[in-house]
Amino acid sequence: MRYLSVAAVAGLLLSGTALAAPPVASDEALELAKKAIALRSVRGPDNKTPEVAALFRDALVAGGMPAADVEITRVDDTAYLIGTWRGSDPKLKPLVISGHMDVVEAKPADWKRDPFTPVVENGYLFGRGATDMKLDGAIAISALNDLRRTGYKPRRTIIIEFSGDEETVMTTSGLIADRLKNAELVINIDGGGGVLDETTGKPKYWTWQGAEKTYADIRLTVTDPGGHSSAPRPRNVIVVLSRALDKIGAYRFKPEVSPLTREALTKAAQFEEPQTGAAMKAFAANPADESAIAVLAANPATVGIIGTTCIPTLISGGHAENALPQRATANINCRIFPGHKPADIMAELAKVAGNPEIKFEDVTEGSVPSDASPMRPDFVAAITRAMAKVYPGVPIIPSQSSGASDSMYFRFHNVPSYGASPTFIKDSDSFSHGLNERTPISNIAPGIQYYRSVITDLSK
Numbered sequence: 001m002r003y004l005s006v007a008a009v010a011g012l013l014l015s016g017t018a019l020a021a022p023p024v025a026s027d028e029a030l031e032l033a034k035k036a037i038a039l040r041s042v043r044g045p046d047n048k049t050p051e052v053a054a055l056f057r058d059a060l061v062a063g064g065m066p067a068a069d070v071e072i073t074r075v076d077d078t079a080y081l082i083g084t085w086r087g088s089d090p091k092l093k094p095l096v097i098s099g100h101m102d103v104v105e106a107k108p109a110d111w112k113r114d115p116f117t118p119v120v121e122n123g124y125l126f127g128r129g130a131t132d133m134k135l136d137g138a139i140a141i142s143a144l145n146d147l148r149r150t151g152y153k154p155r156r157t158i159i160i161e162f163s164g165d166e167e168t169v170m171t172t173s174g175l176i177a178d179r180l181k182n183a184e185l186v187i188n189i190d191g192g193g194g195v196l197d198e199t200t201g202k203p204k205y206w207t208w209q210g211a212e213k214t215y216a217d218i219r220l221t222v223t224d225p226g227g228h229s230s231a232p233r234p235r236n237v238i239v240v241l242s243r244a245l246d247k248i249g250a251y252r253f254k255p256e257v258s259p260l261t262r263e264a265l266t267k268a269a270q271f272e273e274p275q276t277g278a279a280m281k282a283f284a285a286n287p288a289d290e291s292a293i294a295v296l297a298a299n300p301a302t303v304g305i306i307g308t309t310c311i312p313t314l315i316s317g318g319h320a321e322n323a324l325p326q327r328a329t330a331n332i333n334c335r336i337f338p339g340h341k342p343a344d345i346m347a348e349l350a351k352v353a354g355n356p357e358i359k360f361e362d363v364t365e366g367s368v369p370s371d372a373s374p375m376r377p378d379f380v381a382a383i384t385r386a387m388a389k390v391y392p393g394v395p396i397i398p399s400q401s402s403g404a405s406d407s408m409y410f411r412f413h414n415v416p417s418y419g420a421s422p423t424f425i426k427d428s429d430s431f432s433h434g435l436n437e438r439t440p441i442s443n444i445a446p447g448i449q450y451y452r453s454v455i456t457d458l459s460k
């Protein structure tokens with residue numbers, strides 16, 4: 001997944017004075033990304049994710065990582081990779097750099113270019129995975145290799161890992177987090193990132209992601225013996241369910257802020273149009289401010305950050321035009337504010353429905369609850385220093401996503417995980433998961449410098 005939480009608005013102009021990364025590392029990163037894009041790592045028949053794993057392993061080994069320390073594990077039609085750079089102090093828990101190798105399906109007929117033929121044109125790398133997230137993966141690998149070339153010796157063990165089904169079922173994501181649940185901290189290079197100004201093309205702001213809402217599906221079911229529609233009874237399960245959905249649809253969970261969303265709202269307010277920005281600041285200061293809540297709740301871009309949301313997404317009922325319905329069901333999709341258990345949210349919905357005839361079940365698949373990661377001073381200091389080196393003066397804004405990434409599984413194990421990709425892109429160029437995906441290659445040199453700085457600070 002690749003998601004920036006703050007909508008861009010033209011305005012603040014800042015100069016990016018990116019330091020040059022060693023050309024060897026930059027060339028290596030671009031070549032590696034191109035080779036990875038050419039491998040169609042899409043779930044299903046002929047999934048080339050295991051070949052991407054072999055490509056990344058070979059790159060790490062060529063960079064000096066012992067072959068015995070790079071492990072590829074096959075899982076169904078995919079694979080995951082864990083590479084270990086052993087630190088000098090085995091008592092320190094490892095630093096994990098986390099990414100994924102799979103991509104979302106791309107239909108060549110819909111694209112201007114073949115999605116699996118990488119092309120560099122007008123300063124952009126084009127291809128499926130250019131944004132999400134083969135270029136990021138290649139930049140991180142090249143940064144590690146570059147650190148080795150310059151003789152760096154970490155005290156803390158550094159692990160770089162790539163899952164193989166992040167975009168679909170996340171089986172490998174869960175397996176990796178289970179194995180690495182003793183980690184000190186995770187830098188997830190599939191999250192966070194920067195926005196370039198639409199007019200000037202210069203860095204406007206950069207976000208890191210410290211929390212994700214928990215995904216849950218709640219099924220409501222009402223049943224009845226049924227009968228002939230010519231002889232109706234007072235109780236009709238479709239009507240019973242409809243009344244409950246009407247109440248749930250009108251219900252608003254209590255708006256709330258966390259330390260992370262308070263800072264996110266306060267700092268991001270300057271990039272929003274004035275009414276939204278003012279509401280963000282007012283809500284951050286007082287989460288009971290009704291006029292601020294009204295503005296933020298009415299805006300699809302901000303409703304998710306002010307609390308839990310649950311909405312009906314599927315409905316079915318009845319079995320024939322001329323029969324009393326025997327069953328009616330609905331799915332309620334919830335995005336739960338970090339810190340709440342899905343069972344508590346389900347109980348709250350049942351109370352809102354107020355009808356014990358309706359059965360409530362949690363039917364969530366492929367998701368685990370995760371709390372926000374703390375705003376750790378060592379992490380915040382490391383990214384602040386790194387950004388100051390490569391993009392001095394660019395505002396740094398924390399964020400909470402409404403979707404889920406591999407960080408969910410680490411946070412489930414209480415391992416702090418932070419989306420912190422150094423890649424900047426214009427909103428108008430952001431086509432991750434979409435058509436004609438592309439990323440400016442001007443990200444490569446500063447990206448390598450950024451990783452060198454962050455990884456060194458957190459492992460020395």
Ligand SMILES: [Zn+2]
Nearest residue numbers: 001002132190
């Ligand atoms: Zn992704």
